[in-house]
Amino acid sequence: MHLAITKRFIFLMGSGIIITIIGYFFGFALSAFIFCNIICFALLVIDYIISPSPDALEIERIGNEKLSLFQEENITISIYNKSPKDIFVEIIDEIPDFHFDADKKPVGKYIQPHRKEIFEYRVIPKKRGAFTFGKVHVRYEGPLKLCKKQFKEDLSKEYKVYPNLKDLRKHKLGAYNSIIHKDGRKEMKLLGRGTEFESLREYVYGDEYRKINWKATARENRPIINQYEPEKNQHVYAMIDAGRPMSYSIRGHSKLDIAINTGLLLCDIVNQNGDQSGLVTFSTEVHGFIPPGKGSVHRNSLMEALYHIEHTKSTSNYEEVFFFFKGKERRRSLICLFTDFDTIEEAEDMMKVLPSISKNNIVIIVLIKDENLEKLAKTPIKKEEDAYIKAVAIEMLHDRKKAISMLNTKGIMCIECEPEKIASDVINKYIYVKNRMHF
Incomplete structure (x- = not known):
């Protein structure tokens, strides 16, 4: 525990100097100096003695x-005052460096006797x-407000930063019945194109x-037809590339964060539609595999598999992940592969093993646009360097x-999405495939 003096004590000392x-003008300067200091x-010692000890404060996260991720979140600490006196308490938390934006100012409140306050x-x-958020630095004033006691309480606790859950909830509201149009209109479920019997209706x-029928x-005594709907419990995978x-x-x-958010949303929509969602993450090797499933336990498994995935600076190994997937999934499935490539050679390497x-x-x-x-391809040329950069971008x-x-020509659906439209584009494509194609 450390001791600090307050502005009130400094003011009191200043008054002593004036005295x-x-x-000095009346000939008792030394006596006045000694008396004022005493x-x-x-008073400072009295304030220290009568102020509560650190044990009087119960602190917990x-x-x-x-x-x-990228959302304003509250970090909450409770302090219970076991002493019979009002205490003004200030706290500063130890926040992990570089990974959080936060106001570093102390948070202060009065805590009444035998009461708890939330900071x-x-x-x-x-x-x-x-x-890991570590120690909490606590400072509180004595009853005379001349001194402040300071101490540190080790409240180490691990906080997990997940993909943007609030954005996911927002998109889910927009994806009512799991179907979104780019302009916000809702598309009705297409019946008669699936394989599972749904109902009877009159022929038109x-x-x-x-x-x-x-x-x-x-x-x-009139034409009646069978109406079908798409099958349930089909397997849909979000396959997420964490490469360069x-x-x-x-x-x-x-791009990885955008892909993870979209992949989680897709899994939610897939489960909401009665299908089973799965997950594969990879770069130079396979990092994680969650088999198809549904329900809250399954969703938690998806979240735990994705919150710590980091991108690498290496080119991903498509051959290894595709071979791994073949060994894990025997059922015909829909795979949404979130990836990207810088050159035509990288795309050709993927196409060699894609079959x-x-x-x-x-x-x-x-792909994410x-x-x-x-922007570089549209930059006006003002100097020779601009011309070179523009040519490379084009x-x-x-x-x-x-x-x-090339991918579309070979029968592989490839969509390039704007960042703000990727959720609707991917979900619409899933609905399109589910309603029009058997898998």
């Missing part, structure tokens, strides 16, 4: 240990992962003859469009 100066320090301050996590012009037709191209930032967010999973599964490759590259964009065209 000493006055005493009074000041006696409370509140949610799950934080959302809160806000942080904005800038990185996913697990971070344009219906397929093979769907006529002849027994119902004879009974009702996913490390680039767009509007302050890495190993695209032959028996439906694959959707999801590189706005920085497009060539890279050309290679990118060529790679997307």
Whole structure:
């Protein structure tokens, strides 16, 4: 425990100096100086003695240990005053360096005798992962407000920063019935295109003859057809690349963070639609695999698998992850592969091994539009260096469009999404595949 003096004590000492100066003119300066110092320090000692000990304060961390990336979150600490006196308490928490934006000012409150007060301050996590908040620095005044006692309480606790859960909730509200249009309109579920019987209805012009239910037709004496809906419990995977191209930032967010948020939302929508969602994360090797499932326990498993995933500076090994997936999943599935590539050569390398999973599964490759590259391609030329940068950007964009065209030509669905529209684009594509294609 440490002792600090307050502004009130400094003011009291200043008053003593004034008295000493006055005493100088009347010939008792030394006596005045000694008397004032004795009074000041006696009061300081009394204030220290009568102020509660640190044991009078019970301190603990409370509140949610799950934080959302780039969202303002509250860190909460409770303090119970066991003493019979009012205490003004200030606290400063030890926040992990570099990974949180926070106001470093002390948080102060009066705590009445035998009462508990909640101290809160806000942080904005800038990185996913697990971070330990350490000691809490506590400072409180004595009853005379001349001294402050200071001590540190070790309240080490791990907080986990997850993908943006608040954004996920917002998108889920927008994705009512799991279907979103880019312009916000809701699309009705397409019946009659699946394989599971849903209901009977009267035949209308344009219906397929093979769907006529002849027994119902004879009974009702009018044409009746079977109406079908897409199958339930189909397997849908979010396959997330954590390699070098996913490390680039767009509007302050890495492509990997955008892909993780979208992958989690897709899994939620898939489960809401009665299907089972799975997860694969990889870069130079497979980092994680969550088999298809649904329910709250399954969702927690997805969250735990994704909150600590870091991007690498290496090119991902598609051959290894595709071979791994073939060994794990025997059922025909829909795979949403969140990845990216910088050059046409990288795309061609992926296409060489892609048939190993695209032959028996439906694959959707999801790319995030590189706005920085497009901006460079449109930059006005003011000097020779600008011309070189613009030419490189235009060539890279050309290679990118060529790679997307090659994938689509080979029957692989490849969509390039703007960051703010990636959620709706991916969910719409899932709904499209579910309603129109059997998998």
